[in-house]
Structure formats: structure tokens, C-alpha cells
Amino acid sequence: MGTYIVRRLLQMIPVVIGATFIIFVMVFALPGDPLAGKCGERPCPAAYVQKFTEEHNLNDPVPIRYVKYMGAIAKGDFGTTYQGQKVSDELLRRYPITVRLSVIAIVFELVLGVVAGVLAGIRRGKFIDNLVLVSTLVIIAIPTFVIGSVSQTLFGIKLGWVKPTVSSAATWSELMLPGMVLGAISLAYVARLTRTNLVENLRADYVRTAIAKGLTRRRTIGLHTLRNSLIPVVTFVGADFGALLGGAIITERIFNIQGVGGYIVRGITAHDGVAVVGAVTILVLVYLFMNLIVDLLYGVLDPRISHD
Amino acid sequence: MRGTTRTVAVAVMSAAALLAAGCGSGSGSGSTTAGKDGGEITIHGCTPENPFVPANTNETCGGNVLDAVLAKLVHYNPDTAAPENDIADAIETKDNQTFTIKLKKGYKFQDGTEVKAHNFVDAWNWNRDGKNGTLNSYFFDPIEGSADMDCGPGADKKPDCTAHPAKASKLSGLKVVDDYTFTIKTTEKVSNLPVRLGYTAFAPLPDSFFADGGKSFGTKPIGAGPYTFEKYDQGSQIALVKNKDYSGKFPGHADKLTFKIYTDTEAAYKDVQAGQLDLLDSIPTSALAGDKYKTDLPDRNLNKPVGVFQSIAFPKATADPTYQNKDLRHALSMAIDRDTIIKQVLNNTKKPATGWVSPVVDGYKAGACGDYCKYDKAKAKEAFTKAGGYNGTITLSYNANGDHKAWTEAVCNSIKDALGVTCVATPIAEFSDFRKQINSGTMKGMFRTGWQMDYPSIENFLAPLYGTGAGSNDSGYSNPDFDKKLTEAAAATDPATANKDYQDAEALLAADMPVIPMWYSTATVGWSDKVTNVKVTPFGTFDLSAVSLK
Numbered sequence: 001m002g003t004y005i006v007r008r009l010l011q012m013i014p015v016v017i018g019a020t021f022i023i024f025v026m027v028f029a030l031p032g033d034p035l036a037g038k039c040g041e042r043p044c045p046a047a048y049v050q051k052f053t054e055e056h057n058l059n060d061p062v063p064i065r066y067v068k069y070m071g072a073i074a075k076g077d078f079g080t081t082y083q084g085q086k087v088s089d090e091l092l093r094r095y096p097i098t099v100r101l102s103v104i105a106i107v108f109e110l111v112l113g114v115v116a117g118v119l120a121g122i123r124r125g126k127f128i129d130n131l132v133l134v135s136t137l138v139i140i141a142i143p144t145f146v147i148g149s150v151s152q153t154l155f156g157i158k159l160g161w162v163k164p165t166v167s168s169a170a171t172w173s174e175l176m177l178p179g180m181v182l183g184a185i186s187l188a189y190v191a192r193l194t195r196t197n198l199v200e201n202l203r204a205d206y207v208r209t210a211i212a213k214g215l216t217r218r219r220t221i222g223l224h225t226l227r228n229s230l231i232p233v234v235t236f237v238g239a240d241f242g243a244l245l246g247g248a249i250i251t252e253r254i255f256n257i258q259g260v261g262g263y264i265v266r267g268i269t270a271h272d273g274v275a276v277v278g279a280v281t282i283l284v285l286v287y288l289f290m291n292l293i294v295d296l297l298y299g300v301l302d303p304r305i306s307h308d
Numbered sequence: 309m310r311g312t313t314r315t316v317a318v319a320v321m322s323a324a325a326l327l328a329a330g331c332g333s334g335s336g337s338g339s340t341t342a343g344k345d346g347g348e349i350t351i352h353g354c355t356p357e358n359p360f361v362p363a364n365t366n367e368t369c370g371g372n373v374l375d376a377v378l379a380k381l382v383h384y385n386p387d388t389a390a391p392e393n394d395i396a397d398a399i400e401t402k403d404n405q406t407f408t409i410k411l412k413k414g415y416k417f418q419d420g421t422e423v424k425a426h427n428f429v430d431a432w433n434w435n436r437d438g439k440n441g442t443l444n445s446y447f448f449d450p451i452e453g454s455a456d457m458d459c460g461p462g463a464d465k466k467p468d469c470t471a472h473p474a475k476a477s478k479l480s481g482l483k484v485v486d487d488y489t490f491t492i493k494t495t496e497k498v499s500n501l502p503v504r505l506g507y508t509a510f511a512p513l514p515d516s517f518f519a520d521g522g523k524s525f526g527t528k529p530i531g532a533g534p535y536t537f538e539k540y541d542q543g544s545q546i547a548l549v550k551n552k553d554y555s556g557k558f559p560g561h562a563d564k565l566t567f568k569i570y571t572d573t574e575a576a577y578k579d580v581q582a583g584q585l586d587l588l589d590s591i592p593t594s595a596l597a598g599d600k601y602k603t604d605l606p607d608r609n610l611n612k613p614v615g616v617f618q619s620i621a622f623p624k625a626t627a628d629p630t631y632q633n634k635d636l637r638h639a640l641s642m643a644i645d646r647d648t649i650i651k652q653v654l655n656n657t658k659k660p661a662t663g664w665v666s667p668v669v670d671g672y673k674a675g676a677c678g679d680y681c682k683y684d685k686a687k688a689k690e691a692f693t694k695a696g697g698y699n700g701t702i703t704l705s706y707n708a709n710g711d712h713k714a715w716t717e718a719v720c721n722s723i724k725d726a727l728g729v730t731c732v733a734t735p736i737a738e739f740s741d742f743r744k745q746i747n748s749g750t751m752k753g754m755f756r757t758g759w760q761m762d763y764p765s766i767e768n769f770l771a772p773l774y775g776t777g778a779g780s781n782d783s784g785y786s787n788p789d790f791d792k793k794l795t796e797a798a799a800a801t802d803p804a805t806a807n808k809d810y811q812d813a814e815a816l817l818a819a820d821m822p823v824i825p826m827w828y829s830t831a832t833v834g835w836s837d838k839v840t841n842v843k844v845t846p847f848g849t850f851d852l853s854a855v856s857l858k
Contacts, residue, residue: 033740033741033744034740035740038357038366038443039366039443043743043747043779044443045441045442045443045445045446046458046466046467047438047439047440047441047442047445047458047459047467047469048441048442048443048445049441049466050441050466050467050468050469051440051441052441083355083356083357083358084358084359084526085542089542090542090543093542093543094543149574152578153578156578156582157578157581157582160582163579163582163584164575164578164579164581164582164584165570165575165576165578165579165584167544168541168543168544168545252571253571253572253574253575254572254574254575255575256570256571256572256575256576256579258543258544258569258571262571266355266571269709271740
């Protein structure tokens with residue numbers, strides 16, 4: 001397994017270089033001039049344009065800017081945004097918040113989703129199964145911003161249980177409600193994935209053998225069937241973690257969480273390429289590591305899959 | 309300039325977010341219960357676009373913070389927008405060209421040094437210096453010698469300060485007489501110079517600013533204003549504390565002001581409802597609809613007209629000569645049913661324009677546009693026929709990343725209905741592209757424009773927009789009579805005469821219709837139940853010297 005991990009880590013190097021280059025080219029090839037909106041309804045003073053262009057190397061061709069940029073990143077310098085803020089400071093401040101938010105969402109969707117899925121799976125066709133199916137259908141059908149706004153108004157303003165928005169500290173307890181909102185839709189998917197796979201595996205030969213050998217129902221389902229059924233769930237959740245990190249834009253906006261999603265969107269609309277590339281590069285790394293972890297978990301869940 | 313970029317905010321973020329409901333009567337004051345001193349007041353903030361250098365701050369996110377930290381020569385009255393002396397003891401002139409400024413003694417920067425005449429002169433020289441390339445440099449253009457501060461053009465015609473340094477590094481029109489007196493000499497006569505001096509870029513700067521070219525100042529600005537800058541937590545909040553040494557006339561009541569940064573006013577609005585945020589300067593669109601905010605925040609909301617004027621401009625003659633026909637312009641203007649569009653599309657957040665100047669400034673005279681700004685299908689059709697119609701499709705361009713789709717389409721429908729001509733509202737994806745086409749004069753067809761005043765003067769709604777070759781003259785308008793009236797007004801030593809001349813100039817616009825006046829904006833604000841005596845300035849900002857905790 002050691003060589004497998006080393007091989008996967010080595011494969012990441014070209015992926016990271018290729019991905020950052022593509023992102024860099026795409027971001028800086030976007031039409032639009034970062035300066036045109038900066039001076040309102042009149043052109044910017046020529047002297048300002050000149051100074052701005054020089055400060056941000058906007059005169060160099062893209063490949064040279066990319067090389068300069070990667071050289072700086074290798075030294076840990078993620079560059080400076082057009083607002084004059086260091087990207088590395090922003091990322092260090094924002095990633096922990098988004099990671100906390102995503103972890104809450106993942107734990108929430110995994111625990112509740114698997115429990116709901118198992119209950120529905122073992123009571124197939126019964127009331128609880130239908131309840132899970134209908135309620136997950138409802139959750140999937142409602143967009144996040146509706147769930148977010150409604151729960152914010154209900155718990156934050158009407159009932160006053162929580163503050164409607166998250167403070168700058170963004171503590172675990174403050175992020176509970178946003179995390180649940182964020183995880184709600186994935187929860188529905190996890191529940192449905194678990195249920196379907198469990199139902200399918202319960203018909204498998206090895207389950208019949210286990211029951212014939214006299215194993216208890218609890219042991220058959222809990223130890224053998226569920227473990228096998230979780231492989232697609234783990235795949236989904238692994239990919240979802242990456243998606244939540246960069247894609248929590250709506251939830252972040254509703255609850256005023258100063259996370260990564262909003263930072264990337266702001267960077268794109270302001271043509272602030274340096275901010276976008278920095279944030280997305282880290283997202284790429286997160287995706288790669290999550291995929292590695294997911295692949296390793298396959299081996300743990302299903303002994304037939306080996307990485308040697 | 310803060311002004312115009314505020315217009316960007318109007319244009320880009322969400323037009324309706326800055327707009328207001330109703331036709332605000334604008335008494336300016338909220339509840340009048342006596343408040344108490346001390347405590348902390350939280351204010352809706354946003355991420356500053358630039359470091360906190362006055363000459364580079366042209367938007368409200370940074371500007372509102374700087375306004376509390378810096379003291380300027382004059383302070384704008386929150387009700388009337390009239391300039392009142394702040395650091396200035398007297399501003400004297402006999403000819404509108406040489407101004408003598410006397411300073412009050414005892415004003416201190418928050419670093420302990422006293423505000424002296426050289427702090428103004430040094431600051432303005434730095435702000436205008438070509439090699440510093442500041443955003444607000446053009447505010448100093450009227451001062452004598454400003455042209456010598458520009459670096460010469462290099463091989464690519466762009467300013468090149470290394471090969472062609474500027475002729476001067478000081479404005480020849482500024483002279484320090486003694487510690488508390490300096491003089492300003494302008495190139496042309498400028499009757500409203502004192503009104504301009506309240507803008508952020510004219511603030512004095514302490515000597516420490518120049519030690520590192522404003523670098524450390526940009527992270528922790530130092531002024532002589534009522535509040536001291538304490539800390540900027542990136543992305544979360546900006547904290548100010550009361551300046552104990554403040555000697556001016558406009559101190560605040562609260563001990564601490566915190567600008568909480570929000571990415572979305574929707575979230576800020578919820579916080580005001582829950583008492584987590586005290587002052588919100590723009591009610592979100594969702595709460596404006598159906599006047600929902602009035603039930604959410606009973607007696608805790610206010611509408612007030614602000615110095616924003618919105619219009620539809622015509623393409624330059626080089627891009628499409630057809631629109632130079634004045635009858636066509638009048639026909640289009642009279643074909644637009646402003647009242648219905650405001651009511652049905654804009655949630656009553658605007659007031660129909662009757663001229664080119666905002667009602668909030670001194671010198672405003674209603675009705676400059678006359679019948680040309682009144683909806684009249686028959687007259688519109690008549691003028692349209694006289695103009696010989698329009699061959700082809702009329703287009704009205706707008707930037708799609710703002711909230712302009714609904715009203716531009718409504719305008720086009722109104723034109724279609726009245727004139728029987730095809731009119732299409734055309735989105736341009738990005739505000740930056742939109743402005744690029746306008747600035748380069750390649751925009752074909754009509755397009756939306758907006759203007760937020762830099763300083764509260766009738767002149768600011770005329771000279772920069774319709775003067776020949778002026779910076780924001782998007783339609784390429786040129787009228788020698790209009791220019792002549794502006795020059796006369798600038799030379800008038802009596803404010804009433806100056807205003808009269810500016811009004812005459814505005815009246816000339818009706819015949820030529822350089823842009824179609826659409827509407828004036830109002831600001832709708834809300835506040836928590838913890839604060840009292842909330843006032844809104846004609847700039848749409850909160851009067852921080854009035855508000856206090858209950």
C-alpha cells in the first residue's frame with residue numbers, strides 16, 4: 001500500500017501544474033478589464049492605469065505571468081489582490097472557516113443520511129421507507145437558498161434561538177445551522193444511495209450464506225451488508241467535500257460567512273485573477289487528497305479491493 | 309471619485325439595493341428620543357476596494373470609514389448638504405480664483421501632531437502627483453499648475469514617469485502663508501470651490517503619511533476626525549473608537565463604531581431585524597417589494613432623496629449620427645411613461661426627473677426639462693414623424709450584471725407602444741465592457757447612464773457631464789452657449805447669481821436633450837431598536853454625529 005500512496009502522490013504533481021495552468025489561462029483570458037469599472041462612469045486617470053498595470057504585471061504575456069506566479073507560489077507567496085490584500089492571508093483566514101462548515105455538513109449528512117437509508121432499506125416498502133423517500137424528495141426539490149432563508153428567518157428572527165448571521169470568529173456552534181442547511185441536499189442523496197445499495201446487497205448470495213450460518217440479523221446487516229453498501233456513499237461524500245468547500249456560495253451569502261466560495265465569486269466578478277487561482281489551486285489539492293482517501297477507504301470497506 | 313463609483317454600486321451590485329421606496333419627503337430625521345453617549349454602534353459595511361488612502365478611495369466601502377476618521381476643511385450639513393466650516397476658520401476670495409484659507413487652531417491628528425497649513429498643501433501635492441497615480445487626482449485639476457504634475461508620454465503614449473518625469477512635483481497654485489493660512493490659486497474661476505473641499509480627497513495628511521508613501525497609512529489611516537481607526541479585520545469588520553482629542557464641532561455620541569462587513573445586504577437586513585446590526589444603509593430588494601420593510605422595521609426606516617441622477621444617453625455622432633436629430637430625442641423622451649415604470653417595475657423607489665439636476669443640491673430648480681420629460685403619446689408621435697422616424701431597430705444597452713433588465717425593457721415597451729418603432733433592450737454582460745464601449749465612443753444606440761454627485765453643487769450635475777470635452781460627457785455633447793454659461797457661473801462671486809447662471813445653462817439642455825432624464829434616486833435605510841436619532845445625509849450615508857444608543 002505504501003508504494004501505491006507514493007505513486008498517487010507523484011501523479012499529483014503534473015495534475016496540479018496542469019490544472020493551475022488551465023485555471024490561470026482561463027481566468028486571465030476572461031474578457032473584461034479589471035480597471036474599467038473601478039472609476040465609475042468615467043475613464044480612470046492615465047497615471048493610475050499605468051501604475052496599476054505595472055504593479056500587477058498586466059503587461060506581460062500570460063505564459064510569462066504564469067511562470068512568475070508559480071515561482072512565487074513555490075516560495076509560499078500567493079500574490080496580492082487588486083484590493084491590495086495578500087491572497088495567502090485571505091486563504092489562511094477563509095479556509096479554516098469553510099472547512100469547519102463543510103465538516104459539519106458532511107458529519108450531518110453522513111450520520112443522518114446513513115441512519116435514514118438503513119432504516120428505509122431494512123423496512124423496504126413499509127411506512128418508514130416511504131417516509132424517507134418522500135421527505136428526501138422534498139429536500140431535493142427545494143433549492144438551498146429557500147431552505148437557508150427560511151431556517152434563518154425561523155430560528156434567527158422568529159424564535160431567536162441563534163443569531164441570523166455568523167460572526168467573524170465563525171465558531172463551531174455558530175456554524176451548526178448553516179452546516180445543516182449546506183448538508184441538507186446531500187443528506188437526501190446519501191439516504192437514497194444507502195437505501196438502494198442496502199436493498200440490493202440484502203439479496204446477495206453472501207447475505208443468504210451469512211443468515212444460513214445463523215448470524216443475527218443485526219450482525220448480518222451492520223457488519224457485512226452495510227459495509228459493502230457504503231462504497232458508493234463514500235465515493236459520493238468524498239467528492240461532495242470538495243464541492244462543498246468551493247460551492248458553499250449560497251449558504252455563505254445567506255449567513256454572511258466569510259468563506260472561500262464567496263471569495264472565488266468576488267474574484268471572478270472583479271477580474272481578480274490572482275485571488276481566484278490561489279483559492280482554486282488549494283481546492284484542486286483538496287480534491288486530489290480526498291480522492292486518495294476515498295480510494296484507500298475502498299480497501300477498508302471491501303477486502304476484495306487491494307492496493308498492493 | 310467616490311461619487312461615480314457609488315454609481316457603479318448603483319449600476320453593478322443591485323440597483324434596487326440602493327434605491328428607496330416611496331417618494332421620500334426627506335425630513336432627514338428619524339426618531340427623536342433623546343439618546344445617551346457611549347456604547348458601541350454597528351454599521352453595515354462592505355469590503356473596501358483599495359487601501360485607506362484618501363486619494364485612492366472612490367467608493368463608499370472605504371469612504372464611509374474614512375469620513376469618520378478624517379476631518380476636512382468643510383463639513384456638509386446632513387440636512388441641507390450646505391458646506392459648513394470644520395477645520396477651516398474662513399475661506400475667502402474676491403475673484404473666485406485666489407482663495408485664502410485660514411485654519412482653526414487646536415485640531416490634532418490622532419497621532420498627536422497638530423493640523424497645520426502644510427498638511428493640506430503636502431497632501432494635495434501628493435494626491436495630484438503623476439508618479440503616485442491616484443484615482444482621485446482629477447479633483448485637483450482646477451488648481452493652477454496641475455498640468456505640470458503629469459508625467460510625459462512614453463513610446464506607447466502612456467504616461468512614463470521614468471523616462472519623462474513630470475515638470476513639477478508641487479502645485480504652483482498652492483502656497484503656505486503661515487502655520488494656519490494657505491492660499492489656493494485656480495487656473496480658471498471656480499465659484500463653488502469651497503463646496504468641493506469637503507470631499508475625502510481634500511483631507512489633510514499627517515507628516516507620517518509621506519515617510520513611506522502612504523503604505524502604513526493605508527492599513528491604519530490617521531486623521532483629525534471624531535473617530536480613531538483601531539483595527540481592520542479583513543473580511544469581517546472595521547473598528548473605530550472615539551477620538552478623545554477631537555476638538556471639532558461634529559463629535560459622535562458612541563464610544564465605538566464597528567463597520568460589520570457583509571457580502572449580501574439580505575443577511576445584513578436579517579441582522580437588523582434580530583438586533584445584531586444597528587444601521588443599514590440599503591434595504592434589500594426583497595424587503596422593498598410591497599413595502600415589506602415598513603412592517604418589519606416599524607418606525608425604524610427612512611426614505612430620503614440622494615444626489616443620484618439616472619438617464620438614458622445617446623451615442624456619439626461618430627457611432628450613429630441619426631440620434632443627433634433633436635426631434636427624435638424629444639420624441640423618445642416623451643414616449644417614456646416614467647410614472648408607470650417607477651410604480652410597476654421599480655417598487656416606487658425613484659422620483660421621475662423633471663430636469664438634469666438632483667433636487668438635493670443648492671440651486672435646484674424643478675421643471676427644467678418641461679414638457680419634454682412628460683409622457684405624451686400624441687406629442688411624441690408628432691415629433692417622431694417630424695424627425696422622419698427611425699430606420700431600423702432602436703437599442704437601449706445596459707450592463708447585465710446590474711438590476712437594469714426590467715426597467716430598460718419597460719422603457720423599450722413604452723417607446724414601442726408610443727412610436728410604433730422596434731426597440732430592444734440590449735444587455736452587455738459586464739459593467740467594465742459596457743463602460744469601455746462608452747468611453748471609447750463605439751457604443752451604438754442608446755445606453756443607460758447614472759451619476760452620483762461628488763460634492764453637493766448644481767455645477768456637479770452639469771459641468772462634468774455636458775461641458776464640451778468633459779470627463780463624463782458620454783454623449784459627446786457640445787454647445788458653446790452652455791459652456792459660456794458655465795464659465796459665467798464659475799466667475800460669479802455671489803452664490804445666487806452663480807446658481808441663476810447654472811439654472812440658465814440647465815435650461816439650454818431642454819432644447820438639445822443631450823441625455824434623456826429618467827429619475828432621481830432616494831435612499832431607504834433601516835435601523836435596530838437600540839439606536840435613536842438616525843439621520844441620513846444627501847449622500848445616502850448615516851450622520852454619525854447624530855445617531856446614539858437609546
